[in-house]
Amino acid sequence: MRQDHLISAAQLSREDIEAVLDRAAEIDADPAAWQQRRAGQVLGLCFFEPSTRTRMSFDTAMKRLGGRTVDMGPVESSSVKKGETLADTVRVVEGYADALVLRHPYEGAASMASEFVDVPLVNAGDGAGQHPTQTLLDLYTIRENVGLDDITVGIMGDLKYGRTVHSLAEALTNFDVRQHFVSPESLQLPRSVRYDLHESGAQVREHTELDEVLPELDVLYVTRIQRERFPDENEYRKVAGEYQIGVDDLSRAKDSLTVMHPLPRVDEIAPEIDDTAYAKYFEQAHNGVPVRMALLDMLLEGRR
Amino acid sequence: MRQDHLISAAQLSREDIEAVLDRAAEIDADPAAWQQRRAGQVLGLCFFEPSTRTRMSFDTAMKRLGGRTVDMGPVESSSVKKGETLADTVRVVEGYADALVLRHPYEGAASMASEFVDVPLVNAGDGAGQHPTQTLLDLYTIRENVGLDDITVGIMGDLKYGRTVHSLAEALTNFDVRQHFVSPESLQLPRSVRYDLHESGAQVREHTELDEVLPELDVLYVTRIQRERFPDENEYRKVAGEYQIGVDDLSRAKDSLTVMHPLPRVDEIAPEIDDTAYAKYFEQAHNGVPVRMALLDMLLEGRR
Amino acid sequence: MRQDHLISAAQLSREDIEAVLDRAAEIDADPAAWQQRRAGQVLGLCFFEPSTRTRMSFDTAMKRLGGRTVDMGPVESSSVKKGETLADTVRVVEGYADALVLRHPYEGAASMASEFVDVPLVNAGDGAGQHPTQTLLDLYTIRENVGLDDITVGIMGDLKYGRTVHSLAEALTNFDVRQHFVSPESLQLPRSVRYDLHESGAQVREHTELDEVLPELDVLYVTRIQRERFPDENEYRKVAGEYQIGVDDLSRAKDSLTVMHPLPRVDEIAPEIDDTAYAKYFEQAHNGVPVRMALLDMLLEGRR
Numbered sequence: 001m002r003q004d005h006l007i008s009a010a011q012l013s014r015e016d017i018e019a020v021l022d023r024a025a026e027i028d029a030d031p032a033a034w035q036q037r038r039a040g041q042v043l044g045l046c047f048f049e050p051s052t053r054t055r056m057s058f059d060t061a062m063k064r065l066g067g068r069t070v071d072m073g074p075v076e077s078s079s080v081k082k083g084e085t086l087a088d089t090v091r092v093v094e095g096y097a098d099a100l101v102l103r104h105p106y107e108g109a110a111s112m113a114s115e116f117v118d119v120p121l122v123n124a125g126d127g128a129g130q131h132p133t134q135t136l137l138d139l140y141t142i143r144e145n146v147g148l149d150d151i152t153v154g155i156m157g158d159l160k161y162g163r164t165v166h167s168l169a170e171a172l173t174n175f176d177v178r179q180h181f182v183s184p185e186s187l188q189l190p191r192s193v194r195y196d197l198h199e200s201g202a203q204v205r206e207h208t209e210l211d212e213v214l215p216e217l218d219v220l221y222v223t224r225i226q227r228e229r230f231p232d233e234n235e236y237r238k239v240a241g242e243y244q245i246g247v248d249d250l251s252r253a254k255d256s257l258t259v260m261h262p263l264p265r266v267d268e269i270a271p272e273i274d275d276t277a278y279a280k281y282f283e284q285a286h287n288g289v290p291v292r293m294a295l296l297d298m299l300l301e302g303r304r
Numbered sequence: 305m306r307q308d309h310l311i312s313a314a315q316l317s318r319e320d321i322e323a324v325l326d327r328a329a330e331i332d333a334d335p336a337a338w339q340q341r342r343a344g345q346v347l348g349l350c351f352f353e354p355s356t357r358t359r360m361s362f363d364t365a366m367k368r369l370g371g372r373t374v375d376m377g378p379v380e381s382s383s384v385k386k387g388e389t390l391a392d393t394v395r396v397v398e399g400y401a402d403a404l405v406l407r408h409p410y411e412g413a414a415s416m417a418s419e420f421v422d423v424p425l426v427n428a429g430d431g432a433g434q435h436p437t438q439t440l441l442d443l444y445t446i447r448e449n450v451g452l453d454d455i456t457v458g459i460m461g462d463l464k465y466g467r468t469v470h471s472l473a474e475a476l477t478n479f480d481v482r483q484h485f486v487s488p489e490s491l492q493l494p495r496s497v498r499y500d501l502h503e504s505g506a507q508v509r510e511h512t513e514l515d516e517v518l519p520e521l522d523v524l525y526v527t528r529i530q531r532e533r534f535p536d537e538n539e540y541r542k543v544a545g546e547y548q549i550g551v552d553d554l555s556r557a558k559d560s561l562t563v564m565h566p567l568p569r570v571d572e573i574a575p576e577i578d579d580t581a582y583a584k585y586f587e588q589a590h591n592g593v594p595v596r597m598a599l600l601d602m603l604l605e606g607r608r
Numbered sequence: 609m610r611q612d613h614l615i616s617a618a619q620l621s622r623e624d625i626e627a628v629l630d631r632a633a634e635i636d637a638d639p640a641a642w643q644q645r646r647a648g649q650v651l652g653l654c655f656f657e658p659s660t661r662t663r664m665s666f667d668t669a670m671k672r673l674g675g676r677t678v679d680m681g682p683v684e685s686s687s688v689k690k691g692e693t694l695a696d697t698v699r700v701v702e703g704y705a706d707a708l709v710l711r712h713p714y715e716g717a718a719s720m721a722s723e724f725v726d727v728p729l730v731n732a733g734d735g736a737g738q739h740p741t742q743t744l745l746d747l748y749t750i751r752e753n754v755g756l757d758d759i760t761v762g763i764m765g766d767l768k769y770g771r772t773v774h775s776l777a778e779a780l781t782n783f784d785v786r787q788h789f790v791s792p793e794s795l796q797l798p799r800s801v802r803y804d805l806h807e808s809g810a811q812v813r814e815h816t817e818l819d820e821v822l823p824e825l826d827v828l829y830v831t832r833i834q835r836e837r838f839p840d841e842n843e844y845r846k847v848a849g850e851y852q853i854g855v856d857d858l859s860r861a862k863d864s865l866t867v868m869h870p871l872p873r874v875d876e877i878a879p880e881i882d883d884t885a886y887a888k889y890f891e892q893a894h895n896g897v898p899v900r901m902a903l904l905d906m907l908l909e910g911r912r
């Protein structure tokens with residue numbers, strides 16, 4: 001991989017993805033070997049909206065590489081409030097850091113910001129746009145559990161608004177993966193995403209019920225259906241309830257089924273599943289650390 | 305000490321307590337010798353309510369051991385707001401860290417959370433519940449100044465609601481300590497605490513005035529009487545005023561009297577006492593660092 | 609330099625200033641040589657009002673010296689809210705750190721606080737008072753670009769309320785510098801500052817238009833004219849507009865002109881200037897790191 005910035009998972013070839021996942025696996029196998037790797041280097045964290053989970057994961061990743069982080073802190077108390085542009089803010093923070101992580105509420109912010117800085121910039125989510133390290137850690141979790149060749153993946157929940165889901169689905173077209181999408185009709189994949197998947201030659205099918213496809217799945221990726229998407233509380237309850245899974249629902253699944261979720265969950269996955277071998281969502285969250293370590297390490301390479 | 309978690313001071317035997325205090329004393333004697341001790345390890349700070357002082361003290365302790373910290377940040381911007389359970393949050397953060405510190409507004413939260421994680425968890429205060437590292441640093445300060453054998457300790461102020469006081473009083477029953485409690489009638493020790501102290505064979509007496517007992521004391525532990533405890537401002541002022549101490553009030557005390565306070569103080573202790581040899585409350589606050597270094601070091605032992 | 613605290617730029621002699629700038633230049637020339645310099649030491653950040661930029665710069669500086677930082681966090685969640693005095697807060701934090709950085713909304717706070725602590729304290733801005741490290745990084749930027757002898761500096765914008773400007777102007781009287789002040793009449797230098805400059809033997813002239821003096825300048829230091837200073841939006845727009853600069857405005861300037869700004873800017877300097885050789889304001893912001901590294905290193909000397 002020879003990239004200056006990571007803005008979108010779509011910019012990564014299959015080879016790029018595999019290079020990151022391979023390095024993450026190396027790190028996972030012997031983390032102690034990496035704990036001085038980026039000593040003396042500094043990562044700047046620019047979160048223009050809060051995202052505790054993502055921030056902690058990047059923070060941990062840089063520290064486990066022996067590096068340091070400096071954090072812009074909440075935007076309410078920053079120069080942004082005085083009318084500073086994003087371009088100015090990132091150019092100032094660039095002077096403190098060897099690489100930047102940017103989270104921003106507006107789609108396209110990461111790409112725009114990256115044009116103003118010379119240090120590597122990683123998009124940690126820009127509104128309805130991209131969140132490529134989430135995609136990489138999802139792929140890593142799938143690969144570690146069932147491999148990325150000749151598998152069947154089900155993606156269930158809110159497929160209309162889910163940035164995570166769109167990015168994962170497109171990334172999976174790099175691999176030999178059959179994809180099944182399960183959602184209420186009102187939350188199906190947007191036409192544009194469906195089109196892109198077909199263009200990429202993806203093997204895609206859509207369903208309104210999990211039952212139809214569950215027995216075939218190697219991976220079931222569950223996402224949250226947000227209350228805000230529905231005008232009416234009752235409507236929401238009815239729909240959301242149909243896409244929650246309990247232990248009994250999994251009786252017809254393969255024993256080796258891997259259940260994933262980007263977290264936080266509310267009640268999409270019943271707690272009793274936590275204690276089964278299906279549950280990989282905490283492992284998935286933890287995988288953010290080696291995957292981001294790998295990515296940061298590769299972007300910082302040759303910049304010491 | 306072979307404990308996975310530290311939830312309550314009550315779980316510690318006299319031997320456990322002495323082991324922590326002994327290590328803290330070793331650290332205090334030569335801090336530089338410990339500054340690489342936990343290099344490469346990460347402490348996760350999960351503060352579900354703010355507590356600047358306690359957070360900074362743990363943060364400093366881990367860093368003075370050569371370790372790193374990652375902080376969940378304020379709960380307002382975390383996944384908790386999206387409805388995530390405490391059990392889920394700590395299981396995610398566990399993936400980033402080698403040990404966790406938990407502060408939570410609800411009694412029992414630390415014990416509950418500890419059942420979900422495999423890394424050591426330290427309770428940094430859970431509502432009306434426990435705050436065991438405060439107790440350990442109080443004991444350390446007493447031991448360093450007057451020892452923990454054959455001494456007389458006075459505890460004054462709000463004895464009804466003071467979590468700190470209850471925990472310290474119970475911990476002191478492990479040692480040969482005479483305890484005197486000084487408070488307005490409306491803020492006396494709760495019946496349950498008094499009962500527990502008697503059960504532990506504690507030598508306890510209660511007073512409404514400091515004068516009766518001051519000359520005997522080796523330690524005077526002052527706590528704040530909170531305005532919120534009184535329905536009426538005048539009533540509060542009258543009562544609180546009687547439990548404030550000035551330099552003159554200490555004229556009948558032993559020269560070696562150690563005055564302590566968990567801080568922050570408002571006007572319980574007059575500033576002119578700061579410059580006397582009695583004042584040990586800043587030293588007490590600073591002792592949080594070696595005591596927490598000792599505790600973290602022991603909990604992390606064998607986990608590298 | 610043998611100083612315990614840095615409260616005001618005025619306490620620094622020309623020799624003191626040059627010692628800090630010399631060390632900053634050494635650090636800039638080979639940052640890697642300094643990255644273990646303060647390993648094992650801790651800097652306490654006490655920001656009683658937010659200042660993202662300054663906080664990040666100190667944070668980065670300490671980390672690039674191999675040290676650690678502990679941050680008090682926002683004042684809303686601190687013991688200050690419980691009525692704790694500044695004197696108590698800094699004495700508690702002193703116990704965690706080898707040096708303190710203090711930012712406070714009230715003039716004189718840094719000087720007062722410094723009387724209560726034994727570790728070095730750096731004033732990072734106290735209201736309308738002082739912000740000496742800003743002055744040092746301004747001087748460093750001037751010296752690196754055009755030297756500090758026999759030069760002409762123009763300072764433009766809000767000269768009435770600008771703490772940064774007053775401090776810089778007074779510090780420049782230590783060097784062979786001709787100073788020109790450009791501002792609307794309503795925002796001219798306060799009489800007291802003008803008086804002090806004359807007392808120091810400064811070569812000072814005041815203008816209402818940049819054109820009169822631009823061709824002579826080696827440095828043009830632009831500051832923001834704040835909306836809040838004007839009772840009326842139209843009046844503000846008219847005045848502010850006259851003190852904004854674009855590329856065309858600089859056609860009569862020396863080719864070697866250095867344009868500076870303490871940032872954040874709003875529209876005082878047009879973005880097209882960013883790509884010219886005049887623009888040194890981002891470099892200026894970045895210089896905060898080596899200058900603060902130099903200062904912290906000198907204050908911590910002999911305290912390991």
